[in-house]
Amino acid sequence: MTNTDTEIEEKLEEEVPGNEKGAIVVHIEHLKKSFGTKEVLKDITFDLKQGENLVVLGKSGTGKSVAIKCLIGMLTQDEGVCEVFGKEVKDLKETELKELRQKIGFLFQSGALYDSMTVRDNLAFPLTRVLHMTDTAEIDKLIEEMLDNVGLKDAIDKMPSDLSGGMRKRIGLARTLIMKPKIMLYDEPTTGLDPITSKEISELMLTMQKKYKISSIIITHDIACARITSDRMVIMKEGVITAEGTFDELESSKDEFVRAFFK
Amino acid sequence: MEQTATSKSTKILEEVGVQMSFMGGFFRNIFRSGFEWNELIRQCYIIGYKSFGLVAITGFILGFVMTLQSIPTMKEFGAVSFVPSMVSISVIREIGPVIISLICAGKIASSIGAELGSMKVTEQIDAMDVSGANPMQYLVVTRIIACTFMIPILCVMADALAVCGGYFGSNISSDVSATLYFNKAFHSVEFSDMVPSVIKSVFFGFAIGFVGSYKGYNSNGGTESVGVAANSAVVNASLWIILLDAVAVQLTSLFVYN
């Protein structure tokens, strides 16, 4: 175990209330959200436990992205509870929200790399802007370590436009993980990738989760990704959670809608 | 019918509200710690230096054409000797800042609108926000300040080049010595001509940066919204320049030239 790993563990022990395995880090209850007259989330209830990988499965447009955007304060729910580390997100002040966001990593559907910066600057951006690190040697060391983690050490001086879709996802993952988040939110991490790259990304997510002891919510339609990464799964249908269970339980479900995902 | 009218006016008021809070956000973020000096310099380079060629050509031709156009008319009144002063006064007081700002609205507001718009659409702005960084400070404050600084500088340089263009014009149509021309041109220009024009262009620059950033930052939807953002940035920035100019003319004639 390297030096940084132990440091992270110590930090985890200090900062996260109820850090013992099984403690609830995200609590969502009867969440409702409408846009205009359109009811997107009708009644969403689920918990995320410490160290767990929760996969959220659901058809396109059922509001999966909306649900996790409420978690990070990009959207505010109309009704219901949305708590992270025991605190209601919509009641947080600006500085508290900023602190919370440092503890949560969000991997966007597209990777969302900053086009005008090299890979190095992309990874340095949160370090210098959010953690206010100034020591370039230390920053470089962290960047190299992270790129090594995702297997893209050679891409350090490339521009995002020179990277393939899978590489962008990996760099996006590296940029999020470099902040050492306690919770990761993945929005369709494997969509638009070939099955082999998808599998690599899924396995990478699993390795990183083990290495940095992250709890994650993974939104996906990709059943192969769900098989590799999930400890537990919930299925969303038209703004409501319709099923919950482990991968094996849901795979052998009698429900037509649930079975349709596994075909 | 009535309902659409009210919903329309609600929309307009809402838009004004959003713009005001965007402006509030801009001013608040100027004074936050961690000002992005490097990015500001980069933006000044992109906005100022990279527009210089276009602005220089425009300014030069402006003076050149104005001179060529006015010489025949002035000849009828036997007032050709007033051409240099006329050109320099009208360019410096009015035409220079307005034309250059309109040109820059086309070049700069559209590129800011498109750049921020595409960053918004590809979730880069959201990613910055969600990581705990401050996209307003990094992207918007730097661009608006860079425009506010660079547009006046570009305008002054264009004014100078327009006077040179004017000399070129009169030299082609009649034989005027450089000393005589520039003497005449500068004799009639006073410091009180420069100041209002520079102040005016500061506001034009702010309008260009603000409208471009606002339109880009608040674009939503698919890729076509990037085009919409760029387009409405140019249209709105140009409109603002004309409106601000109308106000500025009133103010200067009240306080400076009376």
Ligand SMILES: Nc1ncnc2c1ncn2[C@@H]1O[C@H](COP(=O)(O)OP(=O)(O)OP(=O)(O)O)[C@@H](O)[C@H]1O
């Ligand atoms: N900011 C918003 N304003 C208005 N409507 C929105 C907004 N965000 C999402 N929606 C609507 O909410 C619905 C759910 O969107 P969401 O992005 O959560 O779907 P999703 O389940 O993530 O689908 P996908 O798998 O395709 O990403 C969509 O119909 C969308 O139009």
Ligand SMILES: [Mg+2]
């Ligand atoms: Mg989505």
